[in-house]
Amino acid sequence: MPETLPIAGPMLGAALTVVGLLISWVVWRRRGAASGLRGVAWSLLPLAAGLMGLMTILWRLVADLFGFFVSLVFNPVVWGGVAVAALAVVLWVAGGVMKARGVGVRKGGETAAAEKGRGPAAGIGAGGGAAGAAGAPQSGQSGQAKGGKQGTKEQTGGDEDFGEIEDLLRKHGIE
Structure with a gap:
């Protein structure tokens, strides 16, 4: 699979550029040349990112995030991590409320x-x-x-x- 990733970035960038150019053509027809040219400029950015290798990084990021969320659904250990993170948030908020009310706060001498x-x-x-x-x-x-x-x-x-x-x-x- 790593051999196919270097070609996937430019391909994804090219596909997004084609979609953007079609949208830019519609914008050019409806709003004029100035808006159309700006749309073409935005449309070329995914192709540039794909040719520089940034689209490959984005592809890997999306794949890793997708894998994380899939493992979140099916892995009980990950749910344990979510529960511990939720407990940390609850304790943080409770500590702030207690501090605001002066409960459990040690005072200095004066x-x-x-x-x-x-x-x-x-x-x-x-x-x-x-x-x-x-x-x-x-x-x-x-x-x-x-x-x-x-x-x-x-x-x-x-x-x-x-x-x-x-x-x-x-x-x-x-x-």
Whole structure:
């Protein structure tokens, strides 16, 4: 088969050129010489590619892609690869969603302190003075003393959204 591939490229290029020249003739008759000449120029490119050997490369590429898709349909090992690739995509998207929500992200020293002060208790107590500032570290400490259950809820942002919503409602005079 490799002996026939060098002749297949120029033959394929010539066939595509003939089809393109027929289309260019129709375009020349309907739209004029300028459009027809541009069509002839485009039509000669497959022949040039075939004579340079590029059409042989394209032929091999198409044959390899066809062989890949045929093996994809009939080979269970390839389906396993597709399943692993799909799992990788799902994990990538899930990690991005978790990172956007702040779930499972380790904070630096200053960032963690800022996040504790920005919790729901600080948002509610912000108008009341020091009560909100004193309430946030206590909830974080008590959560660590109880095994991290309450601290984990604060890190996941479960009530943080409601605190922000309540602040917005108060800002607009809705209570």
